[in-house]
Amino acid sequence: MILLVQGCALRKLLSSFTHFVGTEIMAADLNAELSKDTAIFNLKVWQVIGIVVGLFIVIILSVLSLCLMSKKKSRRTPDKLPLSQIPTVSKEIKEVRVEQVSTSAFAPRDGILLTIQDKSSDKESDKVLVHLGMEKLYKGDNSSQSGSFHHVDRDGYGSQSGDESNSGIATVFKPSSSHPTTTPSPLSGLPEFSHLGWGHWFTLRDLELATNRFSKENVLGEGGYGVVYRGRLINGTPVAVKKLLNNLGQAEKEFRVEVEAIGHVRHKNLVRLLGYCIEGTHRILVYEYVNNGNLEQWLHGAMRQQGYLTWEARIKVLLGTAKALAYLHEAIEPKVVHRDIKSSNILIDDEFNSKVSDFGLAKLLGEGKSHVTTRVMGTFGYVAPEYANTGLLNEKSDVYSFGVLVLEAITGRDPVDYGRPTSEVNLVDWLKMMVGTRRSEEVVDPNIEVRPPTRALKRALLTALRCVDPDHEKRPKMGQVVRMLESEEYPIPREDRRHRRTQGGGSIEMDSQRENSDTDRSDCPGSRSESKAYLRT
Numbered sequence: 001m002i003l004l005v006q007g008c009a010l011r012k013l014l015s016s017f018t019h020f021v022g023t024e025i026m027a028a029d030l031n032a033e034l035s036k037d038t039a040i041f042n043l044k045v046w047q048v049i050g051i052v053v054g055l056f057i058v059i060i061l062s063v064l065s066l067c068l069m070s071k072k073k074s075r076r077t078p079d080k081l082p083l084s085q086i087p088t089v090s091k092e093i094k095e096v097r098v099e100q101v102s103t104s105a106f107a108p109r110d111g112i113l114l115t116i117q118d119k120s121s122d123k124e125s126d127k128v129l130v131h132l133g134m135e136k137l138y139k140g141d142n143s144s145q146s147g148s149f150h151h152v153d154r155d156g157y158g159s160q161s162g163d164e165s166n167s168g169i170a171t172v173f174k175p176s177s178s179h180p181t182t183t184p185s186p187l188s189g190l191p192e193f194s195h196l197g198w199g200h201w202f203t204l205r206d207l208e209l210a211t212n213r214f215s216k217e218n219v220l221g222e223g224g225y226g227v228v229y230r231g232r233l234i235n236g237t238p239v240a241v242k243k244l245l246n247n248l249g250q251a252e253k254e255f256r257v258e259v260e261a262i263g264h265v266r267h268k269n270l271v272r273l274l275g276y277c278i279e280g281t282h283r284i285l286v287y288e289y290v291n292n293g294n295l296e297q298w299l300h301g302a303m304r305q306q307g308y309l310t311w312e313a314r315i316k317v318l319l320g321t322a323k324a325l326a327y328l329h330e331a332i333e334p335k336v337v338h339r340d341i342k343s344s345n346i347l348i349d350d351e352f353n354s355k356v357s358d359f360g361l362a363k364l365l366g367e368g369k370s371h372v373t374t375r376v377m378g379t380f381g382y383v384a385p386e387y388a389n390t391g392l393l394n395e396k397s398d399v400y401s402f403g404v405l406v407l408e409a410i411t412g413r414d415p416v417d418y419g420r421p422t423s424e425v426n427l428v429d430w431l432k433m434m435v436g437t438r439r440s441e442e443v444v445d446p447n448i449e450v451r452p453p454t455r456a457l458k459r460a461l462l463t464a465l466r467c468v469d470p471d472h473e474k475r476p477k478m479g480q481v482v483r484m485l486e487s488e489e490y491p492i493p494r495e496d497r498r499h500r501r502t503q504g505g506g507s508i509e510m511d512s513q514r515e516n517s518d519t520d521r522s523d524c525p526g527s528r529s530e531s532k533a534y535l536r537t
Ligand SMILES: Nc1ncnc2c1ncn2[C@@H]1O[C@H](COP(=O)(O)OP(=O)(O)OP(=O)(O)O)[C@@H](O)[C@H]1O
Pocket: 110, 111, 112, 220, 221, 222, 223, 224, 225, 226, 227, 228, 240, 242, 271, 287, 288, 289, 290, 291, 293, 294, 340, 344, 345, 347, 357, 358
């Protein structure tokens, strides 16, 4: 019907056109021609023309709408493609019973895992829980943190400790710079590739270029699940590129956990995951490059050649770490339990800000979940006793590991050191013994040239000892730990003190309450730290 109407209109148009040009005879001829019958169903010529034109219009419209639809689809594809290559995951934590403790491996400190495997370890990938409720991710209070988190831009980058220049070793304390949200993205200028909505999807070629084909000279270190390379993107951004070992279920799991657990989170004290590469069997993670070693290297390793960390530097690193953990435990949902807090996973930038790294073992704890039962993984000396014994994991396991970290930073000792007399092998036990016998002044790392004020030392020790409480319920939350470390009140905030008094406090606490009145407050970290050197050589 429409076609006929169109044909009719066309006929009229043609006749009026011919009329317009003034040749009525021609118009009459044309009219006669158009009115002739054709062989096609006895239709008139004008009707056939109308049908043809109409069909043409319909075809054009269909092609146009097909084009529009395919454009829309291709706009969605980048987000979906990489995700579809990541194996599907559960939204909820799957509780996995530890059926049988079969192995436990201990070895020297570097990168040694205490691994207690369960029978069903071959189903490890099923145990991963790696979906974040993004709408909830950005709620919560992060006010204690100057580098507060915010929604991630397309490049997965927003506020960031800006100064990338490695000035070598900072010998003088520079006040923590403000971290403007306007810092240019380290991914700017790179070709647009598919996005997960937060980061950059690198090709293998990009990363080969960045790392000089993963050359040995660029190896920063090797962890349990892969090798980390120093690299530089084509836009000049320095990066750390973690190439996960192939053919390991755990590596695949680590990859998914890292990408999905921390890809979206943003905190000044968490190392930033800039992007990833999924190509064939390759699984590669690309991080911001943190240019000043890690805490383990500063306390026990190569970085000591640069000088020893001052008390203030140690407290700054610990405080940043505590804030990162408070953020993971208390500001996002589901909360993230890191599970492998240890000194080699605390990276340090040139202003001695700490950046917690290595989320490969992280577990997500969904809303309402008090714990998850899982196989025990972590590093010997840092693992909370209840987790080691039962596989019960919640955020208090991280609190325990953080307590060990504090003790390690105060004393400069390894969490477990078989080179020491038997009573000193286990750092936590030795510390408890020293504090119990009122010898807390003796535990400070002899390499710290300017000893910490007594009150500051006691505050740090008390905080650490509360964190390593064998009863996980008595351990403070990380938010409380931040307040304890920051507190101007000596050595713990009044309300915490009241709470502890009702529960019965340790000897440090009693001492501290006695001493509270007769010590001045000028030596609290933070009050004058801005003029302190971080390193003593
Ligand atoms: N973003 C980064 N910037 C700079 N160096 C990094 C970065 N990430 C990791 N590194 C360094 O790379 C090395 C290997 O790190 P990785 O986290 O893989 O292993 P690890 O922590 O030493 O061991 P494990 O796998 O047992 O946790 C470490 O020396 C670490 O300091």
